[in-house]
Amino acid sequence: MKNNYDSIADYYDVLSRMVFFRAQVKAQIQQLSAVPANSTILIAGGGTGWILEELAKVHSSGLKITYVEISSKMLERSKKRAVKGNRVEFVHAAMEDFKPSGFYDVLITAFFFDNFSADNIRLIFNQLNALLKPGGIWLFADFYYTEQSGKRWQLLLLKSMYLFFSKISSVEAKTLINTEHFFEEQAYAVLKTDFYYGSFIKAIIYRKPAEIIPVLLG
Numbered sequence: 001m002k003n004n005y006d007s008i009a010d011y012y013d014v015l016s017r018m019v020f021f022r023a024q025v026k027a028q029i030q031q032l033s034a035v036p037a038n039s040t041i042l043i044a045g046g047g048t049g050w051i052l053e054e055l056a057k058v059h060s061s062g063l064k065i066t067y068v069e070i071s072s073k074m075l076e077r078s079k080k081r082a083v084k085g086n087r088v089e090f091v092h093a094a095m096e097d098f099k100p101s102g103f104y105d106v107l108i109t110a111f112f113f114d115n116f117s118a119d120n121i122r123l124i125f126n127q128l129n130a131l132l133k134p135g136g137i138w139l140f141a142d143f144y145y146t147e148q149s150g151k152r153w154q155l156l157l158l159k160s161m162y163l164f165f166s167k168i169s170s171v172e173a174k175t176l177i178n179t180e181h182f183f184e185e186q187a188y189a190v191l192k193t194d195f196y197y198g199s200f201i202k203a204i205i206y207r208k209p210a211e212i213i214p215v216l217l218g
Helices: 005-020 023-029 050-058 072-078 118-132 150-168 180-185
Strands: 041-046 062-069 086-093 104-112 131-141 191-198 202-206
Touching: 005 023, 005 072, 023 072, 023 131, 023 191, 023 202, 041 118, 050 062, 050 086, 050 131, 062 072, 062 191, 104 118, 118 131, 118 180, 180 202
Parallel strands: 041 062, 041 104, 062 086, 104 131
Antiparallel strands: 131 202, 191 202
């Protein structure tokens, strides 16, 4: 199965910290203050679920979270997290197969889009965009590299990562796709941008445009 991290679920977090220290963690934690109280949240590809405990530190109750993860072993680990008074629905599915029951105030996609090919990114972005309410918040964090501003060590690390994960987790992507133009096309507002790990990790808080209500002139 593509993009499935079952084989490394038990040591994924350790591996991440060995390479990136806590940069991936910080990139996500520092976005959580943008999550409104009593929100409905969709987490796409949440991994081992530590983000649930961090959300509970920001809002100890009132959150309704849908947690979609393709890896059954990652999901097992996530279910053991202390979520306090928040409600979490765990869904074992690939994001492209997920059948939602409603719309969401907040989307969280951390180190998620880097798994997909360009064609699938477009499809999944459109799917997620349709699930976010007008005026909703999208917390995005991922690796960042461009040929114009990127450094050689970033490119070498990126190639090594894709080689490793293609063998271990059957990751379909062969290269990192810049997703910012998808948000620009949909007129998302950038509320905050932060860089980590020598600008190799980029975290952006987006806001979806509010729904425009037509005014009838008499």
